[in-house]
Amino acid sequence: xxxxxxxxxxxxxxxxxxxxxxxxxxxxxxxxxxxxxxxxxxxxxxxxxxxxxxxxxxxxxxxxxxxxxxxxxxxxxxxxxxxxxxxxxxxxxxxxxxxxxxxxxxxxxxxxxxxxxxxxxxxxxxxxxxxxxxxxxxxxxxxxxxxxxxxxxxxxxxxxxxxxxxxxxxxxxxxxxxxxxxxxxxxxxxxxxxxxxxxxxxxxxxxxxxxxxxxxxxxxxxxxxxxxxxxxxxxxxxxxxxxxxxxxxx
Amino acid sequence: xxxxxxxxxxxxxxxxxxxxxxxxxxxxxxxxxxxxxxxxxxxxxxxxxxxxxxxxxxxxxxxxxxxxxxxxxxxxxxxxxxxxxxxxxxxxxxxxxxxxxxxxxxxxxxxxxxxxxxxxxxxxxxxxxxxxxxxxxxxxxxxxxxxxxxxxxxxxxxxxxxxxxxxxxxxxxxxxxxxxxxxxxxxxxxxxxxxxxxxxxxxxxxxxxxxxxxxxxxxxxxxxxxxxxxxxxxxxxxxxxxxxxxxxxx
DNA sequence: GGAATAGTGTCTCTGAGACAGTATAGT
DNA sequence: ACTATACTGTCTCAGAGACACTATTCC
Numbered sequence: 344x345x346x347x348x349x350x351x352x353x354x355x356x357x358x359x360x361x362x363x364x365x366x367x368x369x370x371x372x373x374x375x376x377x378x379x380x381x382x383x384x385x386x387x388x389x390x391x392x393x394x395x396x397x398x399x400x401x402x403x404x405x406x407x408x409x410x411x412x413x414x415x416x417x418x419x420x421x422x423x424x425x426x427x428x429x430x431x432x433x434x435x436x437x438x439x440x441x442x443x444x445x446x447x448x449x450x451x452x453x454x455x456x457x458x459x460x461x462x463x464x465x466x467x468x469x470x471x472x473x474x475x476x477x478x479x480x481x482x483x484x485x486x487x488x489x490x491x492x493x494x495x496x497x498x499x500x501x502x503x504x505x506x507x508x509x510x511x512x513x514x515x516x517x518x519x520x521x522x523x524x525x526x527x528x529x530x531x532x533x534x535x536x537x538x539x540x541x542x543x544x545x546x547x548x549x550x551x552x553x554x555x556x557x558x559x560x561x562x563x564x565x566x567x568x569x570x571x572x573x574x575x576x577x578x579x580x581x582x583x584x585x586x587x588x589x590x591x592x593x
Numbered sequence: 594x595x596x597x598x599x600x601x602x603x604x605x606x607x608x609x610x611x612x613x614x615x616x617x618x619x620x621x622x623x624x625x626x627x628x629x630x631x632x633x634x635x636x637x638x639x640x641x642x643x644x645x646x647x648x649x650x651x652x653x654x655x656x657x658x659x660x661x662x663x664x665x666x667x668x669x670x671x672x673x674x675x676x677x678x679x680x681x682x683x684x685x686x687x688x689x690x691x692x693x694x695x696x697x698x699x700x701x702x703x704x705x706x707x708x709x710x711x712x713x714x715x716x717x718x719x720x721x722x723x724x725x726x727x728x729x730x731x732x733x734x735x736x737x738x739x740x741x742x743x744x745x746x747x748x749x750x751x752x753x754x755x756x757x758x759x760x761x762x763x764x765x766x767x768x769x770x771x772x773x774x775x776x777x778x779x780x781x782x783x784x785x786x787x788x789x790x791x792x793x794x795x796x797x798x799x800x801x802x803x804x805x806x807x808x809x810x811x812x813x814x815x816x817x818x819x820x821x822x823x824x825x826x827x828x829x830x831x832x833x834x835x836x837x838x839x840x841x842x843x
Numbered sequence: 844g845g846a847a848t849a850g851t852g853t854c855t856c857t858g859a860g861a862c863a864g865t866a867t868a869g870t
Numbered sequence: 871a872c873t874a875t876a877c878t879g880t881c882t883c884a885g886a887g888a889c890a891c892t893a894t895t896c897c
Contacts, residue, residue, distance in 0.1 A: 521849085522849085522850090523848085523849075539848095539849080539850080540849095540850075540851075540852090543849090543850070543851090544851095562847085562848070562849090563847085563848070565846080565847055565848075566846070566847050566848070567846090567847045567848025567849065568847085568848055568849040568850070569848090569849080570848080570849055570850085571849080571850085
């Protein structure tokens with residue numbers, strides 16, 4: 344049995360002393376577009392799973408940290424600026440998850456207000472925003488490569504929980520937003536409707552969640568009172584205490 | 594740049610096609626002994642960090658899943674029976690975390706009611722239970738090998754949060770326990786005192802948390818009313834809704 | 844004015860916290 | 871009796887939820 348302590352105490356790489364793994368990062372980049380939760384996918388341009396869709400990601404370089412690899416891959420593969428808050432939420436390493444070799448993938452969650460032009464990277468034929476519910480329902484519109492369906496499902500659950508316990512929802516909206524914008528984020532990701540008045544009280548009574556700008560937005564095309572504009576509070580990940588409750592009401 | 598899609602679509606291992614990593618699992622095995630939160634450590638019997646203390650762990654085998662490796666290492670290194678609930682909580686992969694080679698370690702949390710005889714495994718000189726606060730305070734009693742101090746700190750925070758949101762506390766106590774036993778678990782891990790009456794109401798009003806046995810324990814050496822005995826509820830990880838609140842009171 | 848959206852006020856109910864009071868053991 | 875521990879009852883307060891009401895815009 345190969346054990347850590349059986350290895351020579353040298354920085355030199357001895358390929359026969361331990362089982363060699365490939366280590367990758369996979370990015371779950373979530374955003375809200377057209378009123379739905381969407382995720383960035385790339386169409387693979389090479390085997391395995393050539394032509395099918397997958398989460399963006401790639402190999403960790405020899406000299407970079409996991410977090411750095413995640414930030415790099417996000418920029419490289421989607422053309423999106425590196426987000427400040429990349430959240431590592433799991434490692435996936437089943438022996439057969441990649442037909443070529445033994446791969447352990449570290450999964451990261453990124454939450455963005457909007458995705459700019461999606462530039463397909465070198466090894467991706469294409470890059471698209473796809474509605475998450477189309478991918479996770481019982482009969483998915485697309486089969487994802489590898490175990491990316493499970494990774495995506497876990498990521499969505501992490502996002503749902505983070506909405507409960509932190510002020511991360513402000514990462515889904517533009518720099519200036521109305522409280523209705525923010526409430527729609529919760530409603531979209533949780534899949535339930537929230538009382539506008541109660542939501543308002545909860546957000547405004549949480550220190551550091553939002554800060555008023557003093558300005559108002561234009562009313563919508565169907566009229567209505569012009570809503571107040573806010574910005575994200577000082578700390579993007581302020582803990583909500585007590586947390587925002589998810590009731591399960593539709 | 595080496596990318597996943599640039600690799601040949603073959604299961605064969607080509608050591609030049611991707612940066613080779615070693616993948617390990619590290620186990621944070623927590624228990625409560627002598628009224629304190631304690632963790633299982635092993636004294637390393639080989640370089641690097643020979644003679645210093647570390648979390649038990651080791652290389653993932655080529656053909657086993659991460660979870661299986663964690664369960665195997667736990668049994669092998671500590672002689673402890675494989676716990677049902679091994680909780681993966683993070684991957685640690687800084688380039689310089691192991692002086693020998695590039696290692697990514699997947700960290701697991703195990704919670705046990707008591708640790709039997711600690712049998713030092715082949716590559717460990719020794720195995721011991723050590724109080725967690727002695728390791729995490731500003732001037733630690735022992736320096737841990739690698740980045741195991743950071744891993745331990747993260748694990749403790751995960752355990753604290755799991756006490757809030759799940760009924761995992763029953764994993765710290767014996768099969769039959771009193772509600773005072775259970776409350777002491779919270780008080781020990783959170784480092785604060787809880788009102789016995791309110792704690793009782795909260796636990797008993799949570800479906801699936803505990804089930805009464807109908808029996809009573811003997812009173813303590815200083816007398817008192819004999820306390821009712823309970824067992825863990827049906828689901829060891831029942832979600833607490835609303836969660837148990839951690840107030841920060843001492 | 845009517846419709847639509849934003850925002851406020853208020854009532855109720857649940858649950859946490861504080862803490863007094865009761866129960867049952869040992870000494 | 872006294873003490874120690876276990877358990878119960880009760881009061882208060884904070885916060886969530888429901889929902890009516892007001893405010894400000896467009897048509």
